[in-house]
Amino acid sequence: MQSSTDGNLLRGTLDFLLLASLEHGPLYGLRIIQDVQQRTGGHFNFKEGTLYPALHRLEKRNLIQGETRPSDTGGPPRKYYHLTPTGQTELTRQREEQRAHARALRPYLELA
Amino acid sequence: MQSSTDGNLLRGTLDFLLLASLEHGPLYGLRIIQDVQQRTGGHFNFKEGTLYPALHRLEKRNLIQGETRPSDTGGPPRKYYHLTPTGQTELTRQREEQRAHARALRPYLELA
């Protein structure tokens, strides 16, 4: 499991997080996990069994594309993923969807 | 399907919406759907096949409790659900969880 989130809350957000992580340049798998952890103050920390299937899913949908490169710090080669044009479009769409979701939820979060 | 939301986004939010709907007094199933629709400006509108199993799930966890009452407008009897003390506690917990989720997501929603 992850530290802070119920798995159900990650659903429908994971793909968005991955796409958004690649928005400013290619990253490889394990690096994405660290990236998301940092940017969310440790809130999201999923494991490889969550990450890699998701990446493959996105690649199959042609939203991202992977490219294997040798590691520069020693270690096995890394698979760097970058957004495709379709992926960028989808990211924009999902960002708006996330915003709408947050907006719709707001009345339920205020007050007790 | 629903109009605005991807089903995955509803996951982990549905139970919270239901609990929150009952916070200010008992409601019956179909009425909850209308209630949520209204309070979210039509964003969430799930169907009976989504609602009832969720209600049963919550009742099995003793977070809500149902009570059948005759309809006051004609029609079949209605099952009014109300929060149990445990349910109220759980609602508070989930509300904080939702807030944390929204907070963690914020950096990804800003800017392009």
Place this chain on the structure above:
DNA sequence: CCGTACTACTTTGCATGACTACATAGTGAG
């Protein structure tokens, strides 16, 4: 070389839960 450690990616199997579609039933009108 060999064993160990670390990094990186992959896969299997499972459990959860939203959705579609359909089923059941109470009530009142005509």
Place this chain on the structure above:
DNA sequence: CTCACTATGTAGTCATGCAAAGTAGTACGG
């Protein structure tokens, strides 16, 4: 009796997050 409307219920399907285990590549100590 039949039709329409309301209300609750459920079976089957599908997507997907997760734990756990496996496979490699690289470097280093001996």
